Amino acid sequence: MKLTLYVRRDSPVHALSAGWKLGLLLATGLLILLTDDIRLLGIGFTLTLTGFLLARLPLANILHQARPLLIVLAIFFAAHALFTTVELGAVLTLRFAIMIACGLLLTLTTRVSDLMAVLERALQPFAPLGLDPEKASLVFAMTIRFIPALAETWETVRAAQQARGMDRNPLALLIPMTVLTLRRAEQISDAIEARGIDL
Secondary structure, three states, X not given: OOOOOOOOOOOHHHHOOHHHHHHHHHHHHHHHHOOOOHHHHHHHHHHHHHHHHHOOOOHHHHHHHHHHHHHHHHHHHHXXXXXXXXXXXXXXXXXXXXXXXXXXXXXXXXXXXHHHHHHHHHHHHHHHHOOOHHHHXXXXXXXXXXXXXXXXXXXXXXXXXXXXXXXXXXHHHHHHHHHHHHHHHHHHHHHHHHOOOOO
């Protein structure tokens, strides 16, 4: 399994520096929290999807990584529509969709090593306060590493439950997905500690 989702392409999105991409990701996260207007959030989501077109990414890669996330978003929207309001569900789902799409675009167009280098430089001023920039960047890299791992875990669970005829039962999908994800996180934590890295 690869450490990164990075797909090499000659595009304006790939050419943009990792620092600018992280800055835009942060700005996007702040902006979508400042509005509850579904129209503005819809425009923001459309602009994010335009980024995938500009990046000239293969559609198969995008759909493979996004499919499990789309299912989770659909369940999230349905739960809010049922227990709160459709409008609130749409707003929250669009916010999550924008951030997930931006994060996926970032990982598909940027090397993990470049992201780690930018993060280490950005966190250097906090080193005197006890923060270790190298460890922080390692945690970030492991988080990026978890994206393809989660996608593969979801596909494994879905295939297994589909064979049992239970693929339309949300709990039959989410419970084993949660268990396997926690188990994998524990394995990664043990592997890091075995190498003498104290996080």
